[in-house]
Each structure stands twice: as C-alpha cells, then as structure tokens.
Amino acid sequence: MDIDLSTEEAAFRDEIRGFLRDHLPDTVKSGAAASPTVFVEPEIGQVWNAVLHAKGWLGYNWPKEYGGTGWSPVQRYIFEKECAEAGAPGLTVMGLKLLAPVLWTFGTPEQKAFYLPRILSGEDYWCQGFSEPGSGSDLASLQCRAVRDGDRYILNGSKIWTTHAHHANRMFCLVRTDAGVKKQAGISFLLVDLDQPGISVRPILTVAGDHEVNQVFLEDVVVPVADRVGAEGDGWTIAKFLLENERGGSCHAPKLIYDLGQLEMLARNESDGRGGLLADDPEWQRRVAQARLGAQALEMIELRIISEIAKGRKPGPQTSLTKLLASNLRQDIDLLAVDLHGVAGLQLEMQRPLYGDSAPDPIHSRAAQVAAPRYLNSLAWTIFGGSNEVQSNIIARSVLGL
Known part of the structure; x- marks a missing residue:
C-alpha cells in the first residue's frame, strides 16, 4: 500500500494547514485541550462547526449533492489528520457523522431536504436514543414502544446514556413497533422532536463529575409517521449501518x-x-x-x-x-x-x-x-x-x- 501523498494531495494538505493556522480560534483550541469529556461541549464545538460551515468544509465526509465537500477518502483522512495535529476539537458527531449518512442512504427526499441543511447550519442539534435500562450491549432487547395511531406514533419508554440530550432539540431513536416478531425485526428508526410535552431529561453525572450523558423519559410522545426513516421494522438494519459508521467513520x-x-x-x-x-x-x-x-x-x-x-x-x-x-x-x-x-x-x-x-x-x-x-x-x-x-x-x- 502506497502511503505517499501525490502532488495534488500534498497541495490539498497545505491548504488545510493554512486554513487551520489562520482560522482555528485560540479559545476553541484551548477549550478543547481543557475539556475532559469524550464529546466536546457545544459552546466550543458549535463555534468551530460554524467556522467550517462558512468555509464549506463542515460536511467534509458528505456527498456534494447534500451540501458536503465530495472529498475523496484520502482527502477526508488528510483533513482529519491535520485537524488533530492542529489541536482542533472533534466535530459534532451525532448529526454530522451518524445521522446524516443514514438520511442520505435510507431517508425520503423530504427528510433529506429538510434535515440535512439544518444539521450543517447547526439549527438542529441531535442526540442518539439507542440504549435503554437493561438494553445496552443487547440493543435488540430494547422495549421503548411506538404504537401506530393513524399518521403518527405514540412513544412510551426511556433511553439512557444519551449523550448531550440536555443540549439537543432532536433525537434519532430506535423503538419497538412490533413485539410479536423476532426482536430484531420489530424495531423501527424514528426522528423525535424533543421540544414537546411528555419528554423529560434527567442528568447522569460521570465519576469525573461531568454532565455529558442523561436518561430521557418519553411519555405519550408524538412522532409523525413521516419522521420514520425506512420502512417499519427496518430499524435494526439501519442501526447496524449507523454503528458501522460510528465505529469506523473516523x-x-x-x-x-x-x-x-x-x-x-x-x-x-x-x-x-x-x-x-x-x-x-x-x-x-x-x-x-x-x-x-x-x-x-x-x-x-x-x-x-x-x-x-x-x-x-x-x-x-x-x-x-x-x-x-x-x-x-x-x-x-x-x-x-x-x-x-x-x-x-x-x-x-x-x-x-x-x-x-x-x-x-x-x-x-x-x-x-x-x-x-x-x-x-x-x-x-x-x-x-x-x-x-x-x-x-x-x-x-x-x-x-x-
């Protein structure tokens, strides 16, 4: 495997370096260095996101047709490497790197047109509703129920270890829509608006004293059927796709x-x-x-x-x-x-x-x-x-x- 950069790739690297030198704010860099949490706080991360969005580089791993750079895998690697070596904070993961690929792969044209631009602009800040009490590593055993009621679902249950739920206005969520089939087959993937009655967020402090994760309670929460990604029962397939990106997307x-x-x-x-x-x-x-x-x-x-x-x-x-x-x-x-x-x-x-x-x-x-x-x-x-x-x-x- 040849790991030497071509002339074009070296020029691209130099462009990234120059931009980071001139546009990475010292407050963002020092804030990232003094942040003990796994995921950077929005007051740091969103500032850096906005700088990259103005440059057109925030969606560095997105296809061009959805507002991304359309960069090659090698260019994306160069960008990540240079950002790391410059001390830049990690980008907001949930929307940019986890949900966005799900939307452009499995979403409807309406979902792509509405949600993808809002992820880039920072108008929507997402959290991930997967784990539940008793359903962590055995994710397929989740019990949060979504009952179909005409053109909407009614959700009841809870999610736990939900990173940045206290900052988020939306949550992508795995729910059980059918309890009568094999457990993996009865799961669906929903997009939940957190700004509605029936949702409460309880902080969970880490052993280090940081508030990064939460438990989210959902009581008769309403989700339009139009905010289901994929068909009913496709949630397990979508979740495996998302987790593959989470584990190897960077x-x-x-x-x-x-x-x-x-x-x-x-x-x-x-x-x-x-x-x-x-x-x-x-x-x-x-x-x-x-x-x-x-x-x-x-x-x-x-x-x-x-x-x-x-x-x-x-x-x-x-x-x-x-x-x-x-x-x-x-x-x-x-x-x-x-x-x-x-x-x-x-x-x-x-x-x-x-x-x-x-x-x-x-x-x-x-x-x-x-x-x-x-x-x-x-x-x-x-x-x-x-x-x-x-x-x-x-x-x-x-x-x-x-």
Whole structure:
C-alpha cells in the first residue's frame, strides 16, 4: 500500500494547514485541550462547526449533492489528520457523522431536504436514543414502544446514556413497533422532536463529575409517521449501518498520536522524582513507545480501510477492530497523562468548565488538572458504540471466521 501523498494531495494538505493556522480560534483550541469529556461541549464545538460551515468544509465526509465537500477518502483522512495535529476539537458527531449518512442512504427526499441543511447550519442539534435500562450491549432487547395511531406514533419508554440530550432539540431513536416478531425485526428508526410535552431529561453525572450523558423519559410522545426513516421494522438494519459508521467513520490514530506528542513535550519539563526528568526515564520511554507503536499500527489499519473505501467497498466488520484498538489506546494514553503529572495528576476538580475566564485555578498546570477527569471519562470508550466484548465477538465471527 502506497502511503505517499501525490502532488495534488500534498497541495490539498497545505491548504488545510493554512486554513487551520489562520482560522482555528485560540479559545476553541484551548477549550478543547481543557475539556475532559469524550464529546466536546457545544459552546466550543458549535463555534468551530460554524467556522467550517462558512468555509464549506463542515460536511467534509458528505456527498456534494447534500451540501458536503465530495472529498475523496484520502482527502477526508488528510483533513482529519491535520485537524488533530492542529489541536482542533472533534466535530459534532451525532448529526454530522451518524445521522446524516443514514438520511442520505435510507431517508425520503423530504427528510433529506429538510434535515440535512439544518444539521450543517447547526439549527438542529441531535442526540442518539439507542440504549435503554437493561438494553445496552443487547440493543435488540430494547422495549421503548411506538404504537401506530393513524399518521403518527405514540412513544412510551426511556433511553439512557444519551449523550448531550440536555443540549439537543432532536433525537434519532430506535423503538419497538412490533413485539410479536423476532426482536430484531420489530424495531423501527424514528426522528423525535424533543421540544414537546411528555419528554423529560434527567442528568447522569460521570465519576469525573461531568454532565455529558442523561436518561430521557418519553411519555405519550408524538412522532409523525413521516419522521420514520425506512420502512417499519427496518430499524435494526439501519442501526447496524449507523454503528458501522460510528465505529469506523473516523480515523482515531492521528488524534492519539498528537496527544502522545503533547505528553512527550510536557515530560521534558516534569521531574521523575529522583532528580532527573521524566522524559529520560526508561520506563516512561517504554510506555510511550509501546503506545506510539500501537497508534501507528492502528493508523496503518485505518489507512487500509480508507483504501478499501476508495475502491468503492464498504468499511465492513474490520471497523470493530479499529474501535477496539482505539478504545484501549485512548485509555492507555490518558493514563499516561495522569502518571506524567504525579500527585498533581490526581486532582479531581468538580467545577466546570475547566476552560475560559471562570475556570478554577489548577494545581501545577491546566494539563494536570484535566488529566484525571479525562482518564475517568475515557473509561467509557470501551463501552459506547458496542463494548469491547461485543467488538471481540464481531471480529471473531465476521473477520476471523471462528
């Protein structure tokens, strides 16, 4: 596999670099660096989204006919890599990367025309209503019911671990529309307006003290049949398509490698507790090298997947491999950050946000202040989007043929 950039691709990379240098706001960059949560807060993310939307690059992985760039898989990879190396925040995932591909693949012309422009403009902020109490990894066992009543559905039930539901005005949701068939066959995919009676959002604070996830209760909530994506009973097929994008729709390695580089720079000024510098400690060097080799191996796997996509093939079950590797590496690197700062890396400031003028004063440094809550939040990586155990089963069955 040839990983050298062509002349045209190198020029494209330089264009991206120049734009990031001139248009990535310092407040956004510093805010992202001081955010311990898995998903960036809207007050940071939406600012950066708006900058990219004005440039026409927000839908960088969207087809041109729906308002995207129409970039090739290689161009998309270059963009993600350059954004990671510039310290830009991750883009808003739920609408841009998860729902949008579902809409242009399975949606009606009316759904595409209405919802896709609103995702790009930021008018709609989406959350994902999949998991339920007792239906996490076994997603097919979900019990949130949607009963057909003429040209509408009436929803009753609850969703849990719903990221940014307290910010969202809409939720894409899996519901049970038929309890009399095989459990996977009785699920449908609905688009729910959260600004209506019968919906309540209860915050769930993480062990780090962050409000990122919620439980959403739905009591006689109304959804027009026109807001069902696909046919009734197609929800499981659509969910598998969406989860494949969630697990492999982005390149994780560039951000992991960037974060490792930041830790290596900080280690040049951190004491090893024995009169030397941590950067010179053999055990530290071993752990960093091990993580770097893992991230570089992941990058090669992601580039291979990009190569397959460029040939018109689907990402396939190998996205479970990238999700599994990226999740473990994310936790390893975040634990390195805690250890880097020694005792100062154990501080667990509960006030939020940790960026901006109202941020509490850190002990030692802002990086040390963020280290412990970021590591605690990163424990969710091996759970969301399908747990490590689920990914291992998919790899064993679909990739290895066991």
